[in-house]
Amino acid sequence: MFHVFCLGFLCCSMVFGILLPVYESYKAVKTKDVRQYLRWMMYWIVFGLFMCAETFTDIFLGFWFPFYYEIKVAAVFWLLSPTTKGSSFLYRKFVHPAFEKREPEIDEMISQTKERGYNTIVNFGSRSVAYATQVILQTAVKCLKT
Template identity: 55%
Template sequence: MVSWIISRLVVLVFGTLYPAYSSYKAVKSKDVKEYVKWMMYWIIFALFTSVEVFSDLFLCWLPFYYEVKIAFVVWLLSPYTKGSSVLYRKFVHPTLSSKEKDIDDYICQAKDKSYDTLVHYGRKGLNVAATAAVMAAAKGQGVLSDRLRSFSMQDLSSYESEPINTRPGSTEPATSQQRTRAMMRSKSESYNKASS
């Protein structure tokens, strides 16, 4: 566990942060040799990081695995060994140069496929959302119409034909007000029982 933590810190500090700062300095100074040096490093480091994901899963049980990783990162950075430069010039550049056309074709196909897939699933998603919205609106309209249907014309006509007797301090007829409340309560209770 301690070896894992130390290796993560070394890779973070010496494998990522220090080279990032050195790359910044190269950009600021506009020195082409430094550009090339750090671009080679970042290409090798990207490959190292990709391989590291799988090697951490399968090789972490090997003795001194994390120490070897630390030594490798230091070797890549060292101005004496120029590890990233050596790996890039001897292995990566020749391999990428010979396979460049195939890789470019594959990337173009992947871009086209991903665009088509995005459009296809985007349309499906919009169709699902539209269907859900229509169903929700239809269901909501059905609930509203059921609620309105629960008040019959007879209830409304009996409400209008009530005598106008008002209580002191009230603007609505007393019996009509009481009947309206009772009618609303009974209709609400019957609706709640029916929907349960």
């Protein structure tokens, strides 16, 4: 029974949480309607945070909380609805102020992560080249000995 609810939520989330907003976002870009741009950008920001939170709440609440998947479907509809403007409400009330307050810290963390990632890739690449060179030289020496 659990799998039926999970599958039902995934289908509803895919159709109403992703595919419909993708198409509506496409139409907003096509018509160049700034109000629709803002609406869908706020939706995608809130929905992205919803999906991140869902990763953890599914682990802890999915089995134990009654009507968990039904509540998630209702939450997606609430975020999406032009009547309730759920994503706009959450964005303006919580997300924007939180990001604005922590923007310098987040930017610094992203910058450091990029730099560390670049340094790690360069270090790994140079080690890989050194290792490959060593293997090739050892193989060549073995071939010359025989």
